[in-house]
Every structure is written in structure tokens, then in C-alpha cells.
Amino acid sequence: MKRLLYLIVLLFTVGLSHARQSDHLVSGKVTLRPTKEAAIGASIVAKGTSIGSITDLDGEFSLRLSEGKHILIVSYIGYQTQEFEMNIPTDAASNLHFELFEDALGLSEVEVFSTGYQEIPKERATGSFVQVDNKLVNRRISTNILDRLEDITPGLIFNRDMSGTQNDFTIRGTSTLFSDARPLIIIDNFPHDGPLENINPNDVESITVLRDAAAASIWGAKAGNGVVVITTKKGKKGMPIKVSINANTTVVQPRDLFYEDFMSVDAFIDAEKMLFNRGQFADREGNMGNLTLSPVVETLIKQRDGLISAQQAENIIDGYRNTDLRRDLQRFFYRPEVRQQYSLGVSGGSEFHNYSISAGFDGIKQEIISNANNRVTLNAQNNFTLANNRLKINSGIYLTQGRRISETAVPSSNYLYEPLRDPNGNNLPIIRGVSRRFAENAQENGFLNWDYVPLDEIGATQDSFRQNDFRINTGISYTILPGLEAEVMHQYWSNSSGTEQLRKSESFFARDIINDYTTFASNGNPIRNIPNGGVRDYTDVFSQSHQFRAQLKYNGKIGDKGYISGLAGAEAKNLTTRGNSNRWYGYDSETGASLPVDYTTFFRNSSNNAFNNIPRVQNVSGTVTRFVSGYANLSYTHDNKYVLSLSARQDGSNIFGVNANQRLVPLWSTGLNWNLSEESFYKWDAVPFVRLRSTYGFNGNVNSSLSAFPTAFIRQASTIGNLPYLALNNPGNPDLRWERIGILNLALDFETKGGRLSGNIEYYSKNGIDLIGTIPFPSNSGITTFTGNFSSMVTRGWDLNLNSKNLRQDRNFKWNTNFFLSVNKEEVTDFEGLLNATSYFDYGTGGSGVGPRPRVGYPLHAVYTIPYAGLDPDTGNPRGFLDGEPSTNAGAVISSMEIDDLIFEGYGRPTVFGALRNDFAWKNFSVSANISYRMGYVFRRPTLSYFSLLNGWITHSDYERRWQNPGDEVITDVPSLPSSYDNNSATLYNNSEVLIERGDHIRLQDIRMSYTLQSPSKLKIDRLEVFLYLNNLGVLWKATDLPLDPDFRTVRPMRSMTFGVNLNL
Amino acid sequence: MKLTINKYVIAFSLLFSLGACAEFLDEKPDISLVVPTSLDDLQGLLDDSVLRRMNTGSGAIVISADDIILSDVGFAARTLMERQVYTWDKDLLQGTPNFPDWSISYQQIFNANLVLNGLENFEINSAEEGLKKQRIKGRALFYRAMAYHNLMELFCLPYNPSTAPQNLGLPLRKSNNINLQVTRSNLEETFQFILKDLNESVELLPDAIDVVTRPSKVSAFALLTRLSMIEGDFEMASEYARTAISLGNELKDYNTVNAAPIIPFPFTSNQELIFHQSASFYGTIGFSPETMVNPVILEMYEEGDLRRNIFFRQTPSGISFKGNYSGQITWFTGLAMDEVYLNLAESLARTGRGQEALDYMNILLEKRFNPNFFNQIENTDEEEILQFVLNERRKTLLFRPVRWMDLRRFNQSAASAIVLSRQVGGEVFTLSPNSLNFALPIPENDIELGGLIQNKRE
DSSP states (O other): OHHHHHHHHHHHHHGGGOOOOOOEEEEEEEEETTTTEEOTTOEEEETTSSOEEEOOTTSEEEEEEOSEEEEEEEEOTTBOOEEEEEEETTSOOSSEEEEEOBOTTOOSOOOEEEOSSOEEEGGGOOSOEEEEOHHHHHHSOOSSTGGGGTTTSTTEEEOOSBSSOTTOEEESSOOOSSSOOOOEEEETTEEOOSOGGGSOGGGEEEEEEEOSHHHHGGGGGGOTTOEEEEEEOOOOTTOOOEEEEEEEEEEEOOOOTTOSOBOOHHHHHHHHHHHHHTTTTHHHHTOTTOOOOOHHHHHHHHHHTTSSOHHHHHHHHHHHHTOOHHHHHHHHTBOOEEEEEEEEEEEEEOSSEEEEEEEEEEEEEOSBTTEEEEEEEEEEEEEEEETTTTEEEEEEEEEEEEEEEEOOOOOOOSSSOOOSBOTTSOBOOBOBSBOHHHHHTTTTTTOOOOOBOHHHHTTTEEEEEEEEEEEEEEEEEEEEETTEEEEEEEEEEEEEEEEEEEEOTTSHHHHHHHHHTEEEOTTSOEEESSOSSEEEEEEEEEEEEEEEEEEEEEEEEETTTEEEEEEEEEEEEEEEEEEEEEEEEEEOTTTOOOBOOOSSSEEEOTTTOOEEEOOOOOEEEEEEEEEEEEEEEEEEEETTTEEEEEEEEEEEEOOTTSOGGGGEEEEEEEEEEEOGGGSTTOOOTTSOEEEEEEEEEEEEEOOTTOOSSOEEEEESOOTTTTOOEEEEEEOOOTTOOOEEEEEEEEEEEEEOGGGSEEEEEEEEEEEEEEEEEEEEOOGGGSOSEEEEEEEEEEEEEEEEEEEEEEEOSSTTEEEEEEEEEEEEEEEEEEEOSOOOGGGGSSTTSBOSSOOOOOOBTSOSSEEEEBOOOOBOTTTOOBOEEETTEEEOOHHHHHHTOOGGGSEEEEESSOSEEEEEEEEEEETTEEEEEEEEEEESOEEEOOOOOHHHHHTTOOOBGGGGGSOOSTTGGGTOOSOOOOSSOOHHHHHHHHTBGGGEEEOOEEEEEEEEEEEEEESOTTSSOSEEEEEEEEEEEEEEEESOOSSSBTTBSSSOOOOEEEEEEEEEO | OHHHHHHHHHHHHHHTSGGGGGTGGGSOSBTTEEOOOSHHHHHHHHTOOSSSOTTBOOSHHHHHSTTEEEOHHHHHHSOHHHHHHHTTOTTTTTTOSOOHHHHHHHHHHHHHHHHHHHHHTOOOOSHHHHHHHHHHHHHHHHHHHHHHHHHHHHHSOOOOTTTGGGSEEEEOOOSOOTTOOOOEEEHHHHHHHHHHHHHHHHHHSOSSOSSTTSOOHHHHHHHHHHHHHHHTOHHHHHHHHHHHHHTTOOOOOGGGSOSOSSSOSOSSOOTTEEEOOBOTTOHHHHHOTTEEEOHHHHTTOOTTBHHHHHHEEEETTEEEEOOOTTSSSSOBOSEEHHHHHHHHHHHHHHTTOHHHHHHHHHHHHHTTBOTTTOOOOOOOOHHHHHHHHHHHHHHHSTTSTHHHHHHHHHTTSGGGOOOEEEEETTEEEEEOTTOGGGSOOOOHHHHHTTOOOOOOOO
């Protein structure tokens, strides 16, 4: 530990030794011939010193020089370097103007793509890369780095067809059915094992998205879903000390609780009264499980039993009619969310050393009162160049501390008319856990108070989560011979987190569980089998990983015109996780004291009369993930016209329960470039740059949850018999194979004269083989669903990306446009399993858990419906077709349905999407607005659930449009209220064609406005930017007439406003 | 840390000679994950009453029989599947891909087969291990037999030795290979398969019951008694029942049971229990105040009969059953000693040993009556003794699968056949003794994806 501290101190202090010695400001501009465009990112260095500057977006630069004679070196890749001699202070030092001539080699611009293994210059890249530069990374404001990729990355889309998954995005469609479909995230050369929330976006320099086999195959078996490579900021060689300070504050509109379209409280209460009168709640009322009933029903019971008069009951119910829980929730539980973000970065470099140090703080006051989280990040990187540039050593340390505190849970209600506070200011209970009748008498029956009073709960529970995330990267490279470099890298990562859930003795949770395990002695005295006091849960998880890599790289010329670049290496990884969780009963948070309980005896629960032993939360868990890989990569460039790339990799993983040879998978790729415009016969002056690229190869995908042999988890104790047992995890599948994805990519890059219009168009075809899927299985086999390599599918698509410099000549006004269009179509080409029509139901509601099912000749993410014959004119029951005739016999309709009877409605995920971004600049002002669009998909619109209503819970407002009288079938498709719940009728209606809506829409995602000062003469700063960022501005157009946002059907994304300052010194 | 890195360097250098990294990749990905091979692992698979529900029985079998009456309100509150089971609906399970009463039994069969398969490959190293292995095998065979027995009583037409070879039986799975498609055997094969498993398990199982969720010799004999009665072999049935009783199990004296609690019987410490199983998928219907007991049964209890108070509770709508031997809110579907006594008495009565039958009835009833009201039963009329035994059977074994099994058995002779009928909202539903509806339909996934022949319904 001491050594570690020493190391940290060293790393932080090294960078600060550069003092500032210069005092005369030198400024000017660099432009390019013949277009007179500003040279962005050109370097100006005072020869023999570490003083220098990089030109900004306008091609302008400024630096400070001491008195005396200097030689400025102005360089820009692809252009000839100029030297300029000047005397300070005698020569004019401002408004210098350098015009650079194109280099004979004529590279139009140089960008490098980072794959995590190497940096590939754009002109030698055969694969499909998307580079998101620093400016774009910073354009959007978010605490999560991945959010910043949305709507700016062709081919990348965030999926919203199923709820419940965070960061669910795909690159060029899905190529796996049920394995992990998330792309691989690389940070500073290694796969990221920690939570993404621990990355401070302000530390990110750029992001590269790898979309095809040639780009990603270097990542082998983990690259099947695409790869996102994040590169953090680093100091640059010979760069003077730079300080950047960012501060911003975001305010989000409070949540719209009325967004979900529930029936009105009035209509609901009327329905409840009607259902009560027909005896609907008798079953719940007298149930031995003390099931909950709504306040209105409880009032009606009191009236029926003569405890209150009809008038009293009516008054109480009228009170409810005028109440809306959502108003109270908005008043007492919600507030505008406020996010604050600050960061400070210092970087610089000399001839032999460069560094970058940063600190960041993010604080969020969440939309729910007294819930907050914050994050502190520290980051220090040092790079040393020694032994005549032959030895390079780099090290980086990243520390993140995160905290989340939540003292409030928003109460949920099935009724929506329960008030939280009465007019006299008293906090009121709402229904939870046990019926009102039972709770009211609890105390006189020897229990603790059993009321759930939401406003008293605030602060009675305290959930906190804290984590410390720690990452050290070290790398050493040595140039053995010119062009031949040996490199070893290591990353150690660890994360320790603790989650505490404290439910104080006054909390409902504690009282509820104590009551539930209260038994009574023969004299009637209560026995608290769980002692009075709080309940505290604590879980700690410690994860760590080592990743180690050794590789040889070669770069060099072969003959006159050939250039070869290759690397070969191997790597290993070991990721371990250990978790412990424990619970304390009778806990006193003041003293930390707790009391023992009897875990082995079964007690009859007071609430529902079930038999249980006291919940024991004592778990130790541990996981180990290991990878061993070997890889090689070669690219040959000939005459700057042709590039050939080859790559191969073998991966092995500690997949459990398979034979040794099944743990390994070999993967490869190849690619070809042709710089057409370099050919002597190419004469088209208007388009001076044209290049064709093509690649083909295989990526893979792991599903470590499967095994060839049957596997099981050891579990502590069964509820019956108190015996430890083995829970079957996998029935075993001897035919298990790795998923492989063959990817073809064809691309055309171009740029018109002067860079006015540039861009690329890419076509791809991804052929997924042996894809793992879960399908229903005949249950006499012993399982009801089976997961195995069932299908193959093809995903084809286009990505078009265009950059246009619409107005650039006039210095005062600039207008750039970026447009991208991604088209993605998928088709299941092979499917070995058997499915019936019912398997295809339900996907498309947006709910969690209901995934799509494969069908040959159709997209995987397909939404299917049942042909609907409208409502029965006599009963209002939903009708399907049975032998071609309308029928209300829903069971028979569903049962007799063949797969071919299903209506294919379309894709459940957008097949066409993209964004149009316009950047305007006028003098120091700039405005950027992004309009995104998602097209070509459908969804099932939300509707009522008679299951909910018949249980006494509020449901969708479609209830008010239901069939009530003969003739209504002409104007509505919503079935009548049934006398008892019929799940087949519900299935028929919920999957009927009438509920399909088109999801196509265009939205104004965000607008960013900024004012920038470049090197103002009066202030000693390089750059000052003040900005205002508006996000989630709304849907501009949508195909559906429904009032809801097609992509957010239960919770509307709220508008937010960010104000921020970026300062560079 | 230095040490760890060294480990990597080694692992890494080994990589180039590929096979060697196998060891590095041998590490288990999760500490609690196993490929079950040890005897404890295999026993653990049988003890899984949670995920694979090794101690769950059928609730549809209780709903199908005539112990239960649903009020109209209660009927409306039930699921469609429960309503259709209750009314012996021809269209039961239409549109329903899965049915727990079917799939859970087959889960149990899978686990039993997995264990039997694992035991075949297990080599014993000591006598102690040998005994352990033998017991686990016996238990696995019993679980498999019990599961097939439950399935047979619900998804096959009633067993009759003369028609069984022509009637459809069950798909009989003997291996845990899920990819194997198995077609339906005939009913005779199914019956013999169960008998064979049980006869084998009797040799292997321990005499005593250690935990009621695990089978013992007593459980095997108790189940053999049932099967012999189904077969009509009452000599064998009485032998098996006698052996089960001789293994030392006791009856519970109802004078010691407090009738007041909502569930009067203890959870697993009821000494009358032989093998615990409950219809854990059917909690809501079992617990509903609208699920009532058939009034015919209520009228049968005499004064001083403790069962009357312990078994029932008054609800606003009528009288409901609460005497589950499961000790839970769910119906008991396992085996208990009271059934063995009644099986024995019936078998004796049907084989001309009425007096002996009465002796056993007296032992049982003494534990069921307030001593102030109990008199030893005496009778010499064999017919009356049989009827008496059958009446006590009705009064004792209600809301268990026994009634449905009895109906199927009684219907084999025209003299004892019973027509069931029930009313819902004025509509009358009947189940005639020879109805095809005694065999429930097989879930659609098994028909459409598994290629099984569907039962005919009428």
C-alpha cells in the first residue's frame, strides 16, 4: 500500500515541474493552398524548445515566446513543413500568416484509428471504422460516455424495443439471438471490466467504433457485436503546459407522471363499485392470504357490513374521486433533477516526457427527493521516451469513487386515488402488503403498527452504495531495430463496492417483516421471532482483473513502393469477483448492535399464512473469467494505391462443462483497399479523392452460460426440508458450438475538391452462423425451453455518411452539415428448432422479457399479429378466425393457428435511422442542432388489461372506449368487460392486428449554442467557451396518431438544459 | 502482485504451445457451479424442491374430483385453465403451450434420470459409499415412479388390465437426453414401468423416514399399495400396506391437534407423513373463501368426530377445507399413513377379511374421535364393512389426489360407477364414468413440437 501511495504521488508531481517561462504573445493563422481553408490542428513549434501550439478550428494559433531569436516550425500532415525565423520582440508577432503547400505524397488528411492493439492511419485502414473526435464527444453533455455516441455514429443504435436493459445498443444490427448482444468496450487498449458509469467523459479524447470483421477481428471471440474503443486524453510530445477547466450544470424537467394513459379516477371508481356489486372481490376479501383491496372496495365492505352508512360511504368515495396520487407524488416526491459536472485537466510534454492529469467531479441530485449520487475521478498518465526514442514507457492511474444515496422510494399504487396527506397536514397510509381490515386491527392483535405511510418512510430507509474503482495501466515498448518494436502491456483493475440497505425500526419494511414472523404463545403474548429493531443488509463485492499482453510490431518499407505493417502477440486475462452479503436483524444503527434469529424453524407468516423460515441473507459468491488469446495482423501497402490486410486470432476461455477443444475458437479476416484517385488514369478533378475498400472475415461470440454437460448451482437450503440442494442450471448440450459471424464490408470513400463534400458509403452483410437461441421445447423432455445453436441469420445494410461544408469562404459565417443514414435489414436463414404460432406472440409491446423468435425468411425482430375479426356484435368479445369464420372461441382460435396464419407486421426495431446535424458559426457564436430519425418499424400500442381491472387495479384508458352495447363494435375494437378473466381472449386481443402502430418518427434531439473567445488579448487564456445545451427537445413528426413518443411509451424523456463553461489556459 | 504477474508470464509463455493453456482455462467460472458427479451432488439434485420442484404434485387432479365446489363468484375468479378443469371442458388447454401438472412431473423425471445416469458412472471406494449410492438410486427410482404415477392418473384413461394394452400411456423417458423424441407407450407398458421402478427401489431405500421430503421404504410400499389397488390386486395391496405399517410409522392423535389455526397441521413434523408433496402451483384456489367442500361429505361426520372441526372453516360464503397435511396453504398430494390404513382396510374388506379390516379402522378412528364419543366399531356384514371403510375414506382423504384415483378405480365396475355433476351459474356439467375426459389433454407444445398423440376429448 505504501508503495502504491508513493507511486501516485510521484505520478502527480512529475507533471508539475514544467514552469512557465515565456512572456510574449505570438499569434497568427495557418491556411492551406490552394483552397485557403484553415488548417485545423497544424502544429507550430519553436525550434529547440518544448514551446508550441496547435491551430484551432479557424486555423488560428497563439503561443508565448521569450525574448530573442526563434525559429517557428509550422507543420501539418500531408503538407510541406515551413520554417519561419523571427526576433522577439522586434518583429511583428500578431497576425502572422502561413500558407502551406500540399506535400508531394498528397495525403488529404491524417487520422488514426485506434483498435486497442495498434493505431492505424486512416489511409491504410481497410476496415470499417467510425471516429468520434473530441469535439463530438464533448458536444453532448452526459455523465455516461456511451450516451454521447447516440445519433452521431452511423450504424449504431440504442434499442428501445424491450425495457429493462441499460446501455442496450447495437452496431449494425444484431448478430446474436440470445447471447450477450452488447458491443465490446475497450478503454486504453484493454476490455473494460468495470461499470461504464466510472468513466468520466471529460477524460475521453476520442472514440473509435469498429464495425466490420477487419476492424474488429483483432478482438476475436468478443467482437461479434462490434467494438467501441475509447481513448483517454494524453499529453503530447513537445506541448507546452495546458490547463483545461470544464464546469456545467444540467437541469431536467420533473417527470411527467400523467404520461401513461390511465383511465380517469372517476371511471375507475365507477368500475370498482360495479365490480363490487357483482361480487368480483369476494374471492380476495375472504382469502386466507389477507389479500389487499382498494380503499373504495374497503369502504364498500364497511358499508355492506353496516359499519358506516350509505351516505358516509358516498362521502368517503367522493373524497377519493377528487384525489389523484400522481399530484401528491409530484408535490412530495419529485423535483427537477440537477446534475453538476466539473473537471480540471493539466497536460503537457517535453522532448522525453509527457503527461496528463485530471480530476473530475459529478454530482447529481436525482429527480426523487433526498436521492443523490456523485462521482469523483482522478487520472494521471505519464509517458516517457528514453534511449534515443527507442524505449517508451507509459503508465496511467485512474481512480474513481462513486456514491449513491437513496432515502426514498416512490410509493407505487394500483389505485391512483390514495391521498398522501390530509387537509390537516397528517400523513396518511396507503395500501400495501396486507389488507386494510387486517392492518387496522394489527396493533390490538399484538402486532406492530402495520401501516405504510409513504411520507413517513422518507429517511426511514437508507440505501447507500459506494465504490472505489482503480485501474493501473503500464506499458513498455522497445524499438529493437528500426521499424521493429516489442511491446508488453499490463492492466490491473479492481473495484470494490459496498451496498448498505438500512431499514430503520420505524420503516415499513422492518415492521412488516417483524409482524410477519410474529407468533403467539399459548397465553396470547406475541413472540417476535424477528426481534424489534431495524434490518440492515450489506453486500460487498470485490472484483479484480489482470490483463497482460505481449506483442511484436513491424513497420517498414519493402522495396521502393511497398510498406508493410504487422503485429503478432498473445494475451491472457483473469477476472475474478468475490461477493459477500449479510443481514442483521434487530439492528440499532446508533450502536451497531444486532440480535440473533432462528433460521431453521419454519414459522407461519401472519400476513398470508404461508410457512417460511426467516429470510437468511448470507451469501458468498465468486466468479472467474479467463481468456487466453494469440493473434497476428498484417497489412501491406503498395505504391499508396493498394492495401492488403490479414488478421487471425485464436481465443480460449474457461467455459464450464465443455470438452477442452470446445473452449477454443479460431477467427480471421482479410481486407483490400484501392486508392483509385492515385491511379495515373484517374483524371476527375472535381473529386480528387476516391478510395474503395472491401473486407471479409469472421468474428465470434461467447455464451458462457451454456455447457455441454449438465451443470447445477449449489444452493444453501431448500424451503422444504431445510436441505442444501443443487439447482439445475443447464440440462447440457453436447452439440454446443461458438457463434460465428462472417462479415463482408464494401465501402467507397470520397472527397470533392476543397473538401466541400466528403463522406463514405458502406455496404455490409453479416452472416451469423450457429447462433444461440432459446426456443420452447416439449416439456416431456424435462425442460420447457432450450438454449442451443439453432439458427443462422443474415443482416444486410448500408451506412451513408456525408459531411458538407456549405459555407466556409466567408470568415464570419460558417455552416457545416453532417448527415448519416443507416439501413439495416435482417433475415433468419436457417432455424433448426420447431416453434408454434403462440411462440411469436407478445414481442413488440416494449415490455421486458418478451423476446423475438426466429422464423426462416423473416427478420428476427419481427412483430406478428393475429388476424382480428372485430368484436362480437352481441357480447363485445374479441373474435379471431376459426376455419375462416369469425369466432369468439379464443382458445380454439389460438390453438388452431398455424405459423402461416400470423400476420407479419414489420420490424420491431428501426430499420432506417440516422441524423442530420447542422453546425453554424458566426464570428464567435456557434449553434449546432441535431435532428435524428428512426423509421421502418412497428410496435403494439398499450391497451387495457382486464386481468388488472378484475383484480381491482387501475388500467389503461381504453377501458372508457370499450364495447358496452350492441352497435359499439362499429366504433371500437376494445372488448367488453368479461364476467371472468379469459387469458385466451386477452391473448387474442393483445396480439391482434388492430393494436399495431408505426414507430417512424423524427425528433429534434438537441441544440447546442456556444460563444467562444480565442486568445483574447486582455486575458491570459487560450480559449474560453460558454455554452447552453438543450436536450430531448421533442418529436417533430411521427407516423402514429397516439399522443405518446413511439420510443418511450411508459416514461417520457424530459427536456433538459445545460449551462457550461470550458476554459483552456 | 509480483507473484500473480509471474503466473501470467508463465500462462502466457505456455500459450504458444497451445494445449498447455488448458490448465489455465480449467478454472470454474463460478464457485457454486458444478457438473454434478459426486454422491452429494446427485442427492442434491433430488433434494431440489425449489427450482425443479421435486416435491410438487398436481392440483388439477384435486379440482377434477368431487371434493371441491366452487361458488359462482369463486368460479369467475379462477383462471381459465382452472375453470376448464373444473367443468371437465372438452377444450381444456387450448391455446396453452404448457401445463404445470404435466411439465413439473417431467422435470422430476429428468432430475431422476440425470441422477440414475450419474450413478452408473460413479465408482464406489468404500462400503459406506456403496450404501449411500444404493439409497440415492432407490430415491431416484421412487421419484421417477411417483412422477409417472401422477401423470398416469391425470393424462391416461383409467387403468384396466384388459384394456390397458390398447390405451395410450405416457412417453417413458429413461435417460436425461433432452434431444431424444419419445413417443407414447401403451398404458400397460406405462403401468409396468412404474411397478418395475418401485419394486427395484424397495430393495434399495432405507427403512426409516429421515426427512419427509425424501422417500423411504415406507413411501415405496405405500405407492405400491395404491398401484395394486388400481390393478385390482387387493391381496398384494394388503401385503404392501401391512409392510408399510410394520416399518413403524405412527398415526397422529387428532385429540392433540389444535383446531383453531387457519392451518392446523404442522409443516413437516407431522408423524403421519410418509412423503411430502403439495400442489404448490395451486395456492390461490386452495386458499380462496369461495372454494368450498362438497356438502355431501360434511353431512357424513358424526358427533365427536374431530375431523369435522380440524378440517374445515366457516367463510362468509360457506365451508372451506383447511386440513392440508402439507401444513401449507396448498393441497397435500403426497403419501401419509392414514391413507395406508384405509388402503389396507379396503383391501381386506374386498378380500373377505372384514373383521381384520375393522381392527385397522378402529386403530385409525380412535385417533380421529373425541374419546367420549368413540366406540369400537363392530359389524359382521362384509358388504357393510366395505361401505363403512369407503365412507371413512371419503371423510379422511379429501382434497388429495386420492378421490380422483378412487373415482377412476370405482368406475371400472358398473356397480360402483359414479356420475359426477356440478353446477355453475345454472349450467350443469357432468362427467360420466366412461368419459374420455378422464384423461386430460396433453399440452400443445408436446403435441406440436414433441410429436405426441393428443388425448381424445368429448
